Amino acid sequence: MLTHANNELLTRTGPGTPMGDLFRRYWIPALLAEELPEDDCPPVRVKLLSERMIAFRDSDGRYGLIDEFCAHRGASLWFGRNEEGGLRCAYHGFKFDVTGQCIEVPSEPEGSTFCTRVKLTAYPLVKIGEVLWTYMGPPEHQPPVPEYEFVTVPEEQSYTSKRWQECNWLQALEGGIDSSHVSFLHSSGLRDDPLFKGSKGNEYNLKDLRPHFEVVENEGGLFVAARRNADDGHYYWRVTPWVMPTFTMVPPRADHPVHGHFWIPIDDENCWVFTFDYHPTRALTAAERQAMIDGHGVHCEYVPGTYRPLANKDNDYLMDREGQKRGDSFSGVKGIAIQDASVQESMGPIVDRTKERLVATDAGIMKARHMLRNAVLALRDGGAVPPGVDPAHHRVRSFAIVLPREQPFTEVTDEVAVARPGVAHVSV
Amino acid sequence: MARRPVLASSCAVAATAAEARFRIDRPIDETRRTTVIALDRGAEHIAAGAAPEVSERVRFYNAAGDPGWGGAGAAVEGSDLVILVATPQLDRSTAAAVGRVCGRSRIPTFGLVVGRPLERAGAVSALRDQTAMLMASETPLDLADILSDLRA
Numbered sequence: 001m002l003t004h005a006n007n008e009l010l011t012r013t014g015p016g017t018p019m020g021d022l023f024r025r026y027w028i029p030a031l032l033a034e035e036l037p038e039d040d041c042p043p044v045r046v047k048l049l050s051e052r053m054i055a056f057r058d059s060d061g062r063y064g065l066i067d068e069f070c071a072h073r074g075a076s077l078w079f080g081r082n083e084e085g086g087l088r089c090a091y092h093g094f095k096f097d098v099t100g101q102c103i104e105v106p107s108e109p110e111g112s113t114f115c116t117r118v119k120l121t122a123y124p125l126v127k128i129g130e131v132l133w134t135y136m137g138p139p140e141h142q143p144p145v146p147e148y149e150f151v152t153v154p155e156e157q158s159y160t161s162k163r164w165q166e167c168n169w170l171q172a173l174e175g176g177i178d179s180s181h182v183s184f185l186h187s188s189g190l191r192d193d194p195l196f197k198g199s200k201g202n203e204y205n206l207k208d209l210r211p212h213f214e215v216v217e218n219e220g221g222l223f224v225a226a227r228r229n230a231d232d233g234h235y236y237w238r239v240t241p242w243v244m245p246t247f248t249m250v251p252p253r254a255d256h257p258v259h260g261h262f263w264i265p266i267d268d269e270n271c272w273v274f275t276f277d278y279h280p281t282r283a284l285t286a287a288e289r290q291a292m293i294d295g296h297g298v299h300c301e302y303v304p305g306t307y308r309p310l311a312n313k314d315n316d317y318l319m320d321r322e323g324q325k326r327g328d329s330f331s332g333v334k335g336i337a338i339q340d341a342s343v344q345e346s347m348g349p350i351v352d353r354t355k356e357r358l359v360a361t362d363a364g365i366m367k368a369r370h371m372l373r374n375a376v377l378a379l380r381d382g383g384a385v386p387p388g389v390d391p392a393h394h395r396v397r398s399f400a401i402v403l404p405r406e407q408p409f410t411e412v413t414d415e416v417a418v419a420r421p422g423v424a425h426v427s428v
Numbered sequence: 429m430a431r432r433p434v435l436a437s438s439c440a441v442a443a444t445a446a447e448a449r450f451r452i453d454r455p456i457d458e459t460r461r462t463t464v465i466a467l468d469r470g471a472e473h474i475a476a477g478a479a480p481e482v483s484e485r486v487r488f489y490n491a492a493g494d495p496g497w498g499g500a501g502a503a504v505e506g507s508d509l510v511i512l513v514a515t516p517q518l519d520r521s522t523a524a525a526v527g528r529v530c531g532r533s534r535i536p537t538f539g540l541v542v543g544r545p546l547e548r549a550g551a552v553s554a555l556r557d558q559t560a561m562l563m564a565s566e567t568p569l570d571l572a573d574i575l576s577d578l579r580a
Contacts, residue, residue, distance in 0.1 A: 001579050214556070216564040217545075227556075269445065348448040357456070358577050360509060360538040360561040366577040367563060370570060408553055410545070410564075 002353035002369065010372055011168045011350050013265040014050035018376045023049055023245060024137030025379065025389055027146045029262050029274040030065060030125060031055055031132040032162055040082045049136060050267040054078055055125060056098070059085050063125040064098025065134050071102060071118050096120055128152075130160045131274065147391040148247065149419035150260070150276040158278035159292045161299045164308045165263075165341050168350040169246065169271040172263040175340050176248035177368050179226040179240060180361040183209050185339050188329040190253075193336070195277070195288065195297030199253035201400050201428040204228045204236040215363045216410055220244060220393025221371065223417070224364040225409050230402045236428065237409045241396040241417060242368060244375060244388030249398040250298070252427035257284060258398060259298045269349035272307075275299055275337065280397075281424045300337040309338055317342040395419040399426040462580035463507040464571070465489045465500070467522050470515030474542055474568040481572040486580045495521040500529035509536050509578065512559060513571060516543040518551040527558025536560055542568050 002010070013020040028048070035044050036057040043056035045068060052068040054077045068076055070089040079090040086103050088095040094115075095104035100122030102115040123134045124142070129151025135142050150158050165172050175181065183205065190202040208228035216223045221242040230236040238251040249260035262274040275298050277284070284292075295301035301310040311318040317333045319342075324332030333342045358366065371387070378384035387393065399416045403409065416426040464486060466475040472492045479488055487507075491497040504510050510530050514523065518541075530537045539559035541551045544566060552564050563570065 001577060210560075212556075212560050212562070214552075214562040214564070217566060348451075349445050352448075352451075355456075357460075357579060360536050360578075362577075363538065363561045363563050363574075366574055367565070367570070369577070370567075370573050406553070408549065408556070410549065410552070 001356050001358065004354050006369075006373060007350075007353045009376060010369060011170050012268055013169065014268065018380045019372070020049055021137075022372075022376050022379055022386055023265065024135075025141060025143070025386055026137075026245065027133045027135050027143065028246075028264050029131045029162075029272070030134040030264075032160060032274075033127050033130045033132055036063065036132065043078055043080060043082055043087060045076075045078050047266050048134070049265050051136070053123070054080075054087065055132070056082050056087050058082070058087075058098055062098045063127065063132060064096075064100070064122060065125040066096060066098070066100040066122040067120040070094055071096075071120055072105075094118075098122070098125075129158060130155065141385075143389045144391050147394045149280065149395065149397065150278040152419075152421075153278055153280060154283075156283040157280070158276060159257075159284060159289055160274060160276040161292065162272050162274045162307050163300050163302070163337060163341075164266075164306075165271050165273050165345065166269070166313060166349070167271070167345045167347065168268055169263045169265040171344050171347055171351045172271050172273060172340075173246055173248070174365045174368070175344055176250075176261055176263070177222070177224055177240070177242055177364040178362065179213065179224055179238065179364065180211070183211070184330055185343065186330070186336050188327070189336050193296055194291045195256050195259075196253050199256070199428060201236060201238070201253055204230050204428075205238075208236075213361055213363060214409070215367045217367075217371075218396075218413075220388040220390070220396070221247075222364065222367060223410075223413065227409075233405055234402050235405055236400070236402050238398075238400050239409055239413070239417065240398055242364075243393055243396060244386060245372060247388070247394075249396065251398040251400040252425050253400065254427060255279075256427075257288060258425055258427075260398070261298070273337070273341075279425075280419070281422060295335060295337075298336050300335055300341075309341060311335070311338045312341075313345055397425050400428045401426050402428055459483070459485055460508045460578060460580055461485070461487075461506055462509045462511065462575065462578065463487045463489065463503055464511045464513060464575075465491055465503060465526055467512055467514045467526065468492050468517040468519060470517045470542070471513040474513055474515070474571055477568060478572040478575065482575040482580060486575055491522050491526055495519055495525070497522060497525060500526045501533075504530055504533050504535055507533075507535050509538060509580070511538045511540060511571070511574065512555060514539065514541050514551045514555060516547040516551055518554055520550075520554045523551075523554040523558055527555070530558065538574070539563065540565065540571055540574065542566070542570070 075091040093106040100120035102118035214225040252258040257277040259277040375386040466472040489503040537559040539555035539562040
């Protein structure tokens with residue numbers, strides 16, 4: 001459990017909050033590149049860390065992320081015209097470039113320099129892989145851009161989706177660190193899902209329902225390892241890296257693509273789940289890509305035209321009680337992503353952690369909270385650069401491996417938990 | 429099957445701040461009975477540092493320096509959770525002796541190994557088969573935090 005004060009400390013990410021200040025030291029996913037598909041395309045409303053902004057791509061292909069509201073009278077620039085190198089407010093024609101600089105005030109006399117003194121808040125927006133990333137912190141502390149492997153491999157090897165989750169970012173992240181729920185909530189996926197099935201590791205998963213866990217600090221965050229019995233004298237290890245503050249990567253199965261998530265605060269009661277799937281050494285097959293688009297694996301189906309899951313809290317996540325009884329799924333909810341969303345959203349918009357009763361297998365969650373709190377306080381009190389900012393921390397991989405019982409998984413992390421271009425991931 | 433109407437208080441829609449106010453707010457259980465066993469001298473210091481920070485209900489025992497420590501059975505009796513604390517100074521025979529008792533008692537065991545990564549590997553290895561959950565950390569402050577996290 002957490003005290004009320006610590007729960008507030010870790011869950012509030014708006015401007016001026018300690019955790020918000022921590023988030024503002026990292027590059028974070030802001031949008032999918034598909035949301036701004038071409039020059040002068042329609043702008044997109046974006047809310048991140050409780051700040052409302054507008055994203056657009058100008059006539060020269062430059063990306064901008066600026067205050068949503070016009071400096072003149074506060075009208076939303078979403079109604080604006082994206083044309084000729086800037087976004088023009090539909091109300092009185094003020095025009096802004098991707099840096100937030102006002103570049104035209106039509107009502108001013110010709111030759112007026114008034115517009116040069118008007119500038120909206122703007123954050124950098126860069127395309128890396130199929131994701132548009134932003135940095136919302138102090139410019140003098142802006143780190144190098146992210147180097148997560150899923151955005152550095154060729155595009156044909158990677159697929160990224162996003163979905164709206166209607167709860168605080170931290171309880172969503174904690175699901176990604178909590179390996180012990182997989183044997184229950186997601187047990188059916190190991191048998192049936194086209195992006196998981198056929199792995200020898202699945203047999204170990206389903207045979208040993210009492211895994212042992214190890215949580216080990218890493219430079220950028222943690223390794224959370226689940227250990228199960230394998231064949232004679234061996235253990236089957238599944239190792240999940242967490243990179244602060246909000247990146248996790250699920251251990252792979254067989255030669256399937258490997259996947260993971262970012263949980264990015266929209267505000268304190270909503271978050272975006274950016275979900276990626278990639279293969280380090282080969283293009284995704286057409287069947288794999290189609291399965292992802294169709295919502296298999298860790299992706300989901302959507303309400304058409306939106307990033308809201310088709311199964312959501314307004315329709316009880318399309319709960320299928322008959323299927324639950326038959327054993328189609330453990331919870332009656334279809335799909336890993338929505339199984340997670342259903343239970344995590346049911347906890348409430350910000351779960352009250354003063355009432356929880358953690359058990360020993362929640363150690364990954366406990367340690368992640370300690371590290372987040374320590375980083376928040378070290379930044380607030382001493383300006384310390386938090387773990388996970390350095391791009392070297394991004395070059396991690398999850399892995400699944402069978403090792404002799406006497407060999408700890410930490411003996412192989414230097415070899416197999418590091419992203420190496422052109423080298424396959426280690427999987428079972 | 430006919431679908432029943434979704435009411436404002438039904439589970440899914442109840443995930444709102446407004447509905448969260450109506451969650452039942454009565455005590456659920458008694459406090460967990462937790463036993464902390466320091467397995468070596470370094471762990472003894474860590475446990476001593478954590479003790480003032482946590483409830484008097486947590487029971488602390490010290491197996492340091494006594495490879496054949498015979499107090500494990502009495503120490504873990506009645507516990508809901510046993511936390512074994514170790515550092516790179518850990519003696520494997522102590523870990524094995526205490527681990528055997530915990531295993532026989534079917535009490536969940538949590539291992540905390542504090543030390544630098546290269547130095548703590550032996551202790552982590554020694555506790556691996558004795559605990560269901562193992563945390564390797566560089567900070568001794570984790571013990572007090574874990575006890576607080578677990579409502580010990």
